[in-house]
Amino acid sequence: MSSHPSDPLVDVHWLKARHDAPDIRVIDATLFPPGDKRDPRLAHVEARIPGAVFFDIDEIADTTSPLPHMLPPPEKFASRMRRLGIGDGNRVVVYDALGLFSAARVWWTFRVMGHEDVVVLDGGLPAWTAAGFALEEGPPNKLSERHFTARFRQDLVYGFDAMTARVAAGGAGILDARPPGRFAGRDPEPRAELRGGHMPGAVNVPLAEVLNADKTMKSPAELEAVFAAAGIDPRQPLVCTCGSGITASVLALALARLGRWDVPVYDGSWADWGGRAETPIAAG
Numbered sequence: 001m002s003s004h005p006s007d008p009l010v011d012v013h014w015l016k017a018r019h020d021a022p023d024i025r026v027i028d029a030t031l032f033p034p035g036d037k038r039d040p041r042l043a044h045v046e047a048r049i050p051g052a053v054f055f056d057i058d059e060i061a062d063t064t065s066p067l068p069h070m071l072p073p074p075e076k077f078a079s080r081m082r083r084l085g086i087g088d089g090n091r092v093v094v095y096d097a098l099g100l101f102s103a104a105r106v107w108w109t110f111r112v113m114g115h116e117d118v119v120v121l122d123g124g125l126p127a128w129t130a131a132g133f134a135l136e137e138g139p140p141n142k143l144s145e146r147h148f149t150a151r152f153r154q155d156l157v158y159g160f161d162a163m164t165a166r167v168a169a170g171g172a173g174i175l176d177a178r179p180p181g182r183f184a185g186r187d188p189e190p191r192a193e194l195r196g197g198h199m200p201g202a203v204n205v206p207l208a209e210v211l212n213a214d215k216t217m218k219s220p221a222e223l224e225a226v227f228a229a230a231g232i233d234p235r236q237p238l239v240c241t242c243g244s245g246i247t248a249s250v251l252a253l254a255l256a257r258l259g260r261w262d263v264p265v266y267d268g269s270w271a272d273w274g275g276r277a278e279t280p281i282a283a284g
Contacts, residue, residue, distance in 0.1 A: 007119075010093065027086070027092060044140065052141065090117070243271060
């Protein structure tokens with residue numbers, strides 16, 4: 001397995017300078033949050049970074065699961081990457097149309113599948129556009145197929161049993177990226193079948209806390225302060241969760257900026273925990 005980059009983020013000037021390198025593959029990983037009716041595939045057709053291919057988070061998933069966009073089997077992931085022209089030896093750059101949202105989920109997914117040469121474009125498509133760089137539109141790109149070897153890393157993934165054991169042991173080190181109102185159980189979940197609240201012992205580190213106003217990620221020093229304010233020592237054993245495993249991956253990305261590349265994500269997150277009648281829930 002190749003070693004990971006020194007920073008999981010790159011800026012648009014870094015990508016512009018290397019955009020035409022033969023080993024670079026750019027992925028549009030846009031997924032709009034629940035309630036946003038825009039079609040991410042249509043958005044990709046309308047405007048994308050030149051050469052980008054579209055990663056469908058809802059399709060490159062375990063579509064047999066009732067939970068949203070769960071990790072796909074390794075063989076399915078490898079097959080889809082081959083079709084997208086992404087293979088062993090490629091340096092993958094992932095972005096999304098919201099700045100920094102779903103791109104982190106795909107960054108984490110690549111790492112779960114054993115591909116460490118992957119980075120996230122800080123600020124995504126809005127930052128690329130703001131810099132005045134060209135966009136591409138029209139039918140999606142079709143690249144030559146490449147061989148992709150998937151090597152599943154269970155250490156980066158939390159399932160229900162692992163989270164149950166963690167909560168039973170006191171819930172230390174559980175970071176929840178949902179907004180404060182949902183974490184506290186005051187505001188409804190976007191998925192109506194879910195109960196409100198959080199896992200006992202969990203600490204709220206909302207997505208907005210790790211991002212700047214322009215949806216780029218805060219600096220390492222600022223991230224240290226965010227986690228410290230939440231009472232979290234980034235060196236302790238941690239696991240990230242959220243509504244469905246998307247913004248939890250942004251927290252995992254933030255922790256990687258601080259040198260913690262080994263923090264797992266609870267794949268099912270609140271869609272799993274909050275949808276079960278037997279799970280303990282805290283509020284407030």
